[in-house]
Amino acid sequence: MHSLRTPLSESVIWQWQKAGYQNLGTKAWTEGGVPFYLTNHPKIAQKYAQIALMYLLENKNILNSSEPLIFLELGSGLGKLSFYLLQEISKWVTQGLLKDFSIKYIISDISEKNCQFWQNHKAFKPFIDQGILDFALFDPTQDDILLTLNNEQILLKNNPLIVFANYYFDSIPQDIYLVKDHRVYQGELDVEADTASENPLLEKELPYQLIFDQMICPPFEIERLMELIPNSSYITYPTAGFQTLENLKKICNSNILMLTGDKAQFNHKQMDWKKQPPITFHTTVSFTVNFELLKMRCLDQHGFVCLPQHFDELFSIALLQWGPSFSVASASKTYEDFDHWSLQNHNSMLDFLEKKEQPTLGELNLLLKFDSFDPFNFFFYNEKIKQALKHASFREKEDLIFAIQTAKKLFFATKKEEAILLVNMASLLLTLNQQLDAFVLLKEAAELNSEF
Ligand SMILES: C[S@@+](CC[C@H](N)C(=O)[O-])C[C@H]1O[C@@H](n2cnc3c(N)ncnc32)[C@H](O)[C@@H]1O
Secondary structure: OEEEEEEHHHOOHHHHHHHHHHHHOOHHHHOOOOOOOOOOOHHHHHHHHHHHHHHHHHOHHHOOOOOOEEEEEEOOOOOHHHHHHHHHHHHHHHHOOOOOOOEEEEEEEOOHHHHHHHHHOHHHHHHHHHOOEEEEEOOOOOOOOEEOOOOOEEOOOOOOEEEEEEOOHHHOOOEEEEEEOOEEEEEEEEEEEOOOOOOHHHHOOOOEEEEEEEOOOOOHHHHHHHOOOOOOEEEEEOHHHHHHHHHHHHHOOOOEEEEEEEOEEOOOOOOOOOOOOOOEEEOEEEOOEEHHHHHHHHHHOOOEEEOOOOOOOOOEEEEEEEOOOOOOHHHHHHHHHHHOOOHHHHHHHHHHHHOOOOOOHHHHHHHHHHOOOOOOHHHHOHHHHHHHHOOOOHHHHHHHHHHHHHHHHOOOOOOHHHHHHHHHHHHHHHHOOOHHHHHHHHHHHHHHOOOO
């Protein structure tokens, strides 16, 4: 075992992190236990898509129709959020909402294995056929050229680049500072690891401590932020996040609308700045992102920022915009409307409904609707739905059929074991005398997992 001590952003843990994501591919989520359920929820895609649409419609008259509208997702992982966003965006195409423009959604990541997974995924085929989907092997911390797997270089002169980034900034090198009595201390990470191991992150939870040394010349943003927060606060600093922003700006002439969701620090009365944010090691590294510093950087560059009014420990969404000629009024209004919804509220509501021992089908239908018809509910609540069906009214049964049909469209397989969701939905449809639809689902389940 060796003790390795460096400023946090220079720590070897970030190299292990990158290599881990590259080597594991989608197994990071399907076997490695990296969470993805919340950040890839259909509700979040609906929120992002609606904000982006409002932004584009409001600025339609100054967009250049000879340039495409590019949606770029950073660190897409499994691509499940991309699938939901693509469904929303392709609805706009069908509805003719942005009919003068060619639209392209780019799913990106640093892992070739992820790219292969997306390219072979059945759910993406219709979007590839429509010509609205492309993929990129792209490390935004290093690359300032965006080349898709179709060998197309993306370079925008006029139109804004629409960027989505969920739990991306938490995964790239960051620093941490302690501000105390008008002094700034930089955090050095001392991590104990077996240096002979190829990737110590994968083996076990690594013991670590942060040691704080006084700095003579701290970053100016830290000095500015310390005036706004309590004494003895810990401030995380998005070192590679700032580099990402600079790289993205080169791709699109500095016109960006970014929606990013993360575990974040920002000025909110419920934020406890005095508590040292933990570095979580779950196969990979995750560390709290400072939205106040992203905001400061954006405002310094004459940008525009919306941060949440509600505090959510796990997932907060920020809207950042660069590009003085573009108006952001409708987008920020839509952001505010959605801000009343937070994952924590959402989960509390589901808990409330879930606690009933045997809800009626009407109540379960409400839960499915409230959860944007996420197909996973046909795993979580299958038994309860089956029981409730025995005493359900005609109307409740019709609503359940609608819920299954909607959930089916949102099904995105990340591993073959998820075929059980299709089987459960099919068995409910059989009870509801919907043999034909049930058969289609069973066929799909068998294609995904031959054991069914
Ligand atoms: C925590 S995961 C989030 C995945 C997905 N957005 C989600 O919410 O489920 C972080 C993602 O960022 C990607 N990533 C992109 N650039 C990276 C970099 N320079 N270092 C580490 N990870 C990077 C990883 O491969 C991984 O897919």
